[in-house]
Amino acid sequence: MPGFDLQCVLFDLDGTLVDTAPDLIACLQRTLLQFGLPGVDSATVKPQISSGALAMIRQAAPAADDDAQQEMLAFMLTCYQDNIATHSRLFPGFYEALSAIEAWGLKWGVVTNKRQRFTLPLMEALGLTPRAACIVSGDSTGHSKPHPAPMFAACASAGVGPKNCVYIGDALHDITAGKSANMKTLAATYGYLRLNDEPRLWGADGLIENAEQLTGWIKDSLCR
Structure with a gap:
């Protein structure tokens, strides 16, 4: 060169x-549980990590409206901040x-x-x-x-x-x-x-x- x-x-x-996938996906799963939604296969949301947490939520809960997704996002980010380097x-x-x-x-x-x-x-x-x-x-x-x-x-x-x-x-x-x-x-x-x-x-x-x-x-x- x-x-x-x-x-x-x-x-x-x-x-x-x-x-960072293990911690991000663990917090996403906890969020889904908190909002009464079924868990998601890790492989389906892992490719969304580079696009951010909201993209992960939209992949995992596509039927949720914008307000619900924003509530889920806030919960997930708080969870993640508290578990930033667990895994x-x-x-x-x-x-x-x-x-x-x-x-x-x-x-x-x-x-x-x-x-x-x-x-x-x-x-x-x-x-x-x-x-x-x-x-x-x-x-x-x-x-x-x-x-x-x-x-x-x-x-x-x-x-x-x-x-x-x-x-x-x-x-x-x-x-x-x-x-x-x-x-x-x-x-x-x-x-x-x-x-x-x-x-x-x-x-x-x-x-x-x-x-x-x-x-x-x-x-x-x-x-x-």
């Missing part, structure tokens, strides 16, 4: 760096990947559409806050992804230029945001993909299936 001087690795959070963990190999990134003298950070009230406690609970060069949430700027504003905010916080970053995400809006900010992008195919998602058509600079492929891509970039 001529002219590419990698300095910072940026991650989406849910479905890319951290497997959530980094995806396999990513503790080692972050250590490798740091050992290579690179910065890393998070750019997510998750709200600060959830992002910051989750990062803290996982011991990631002191290590991250930047943490940008969905309400940190006036726009959320796919708008590039969060990407630029992350660069400003980390003290790097967008052209010297790679952004990894598991949704089209992640890749769109990264490309709009003139970053390299990698699509995480192990994430919370929908059945009709086709990451190979998103225009990313590469596809990664696991942490080892990410560290391999970074190593190759540093050697060129």
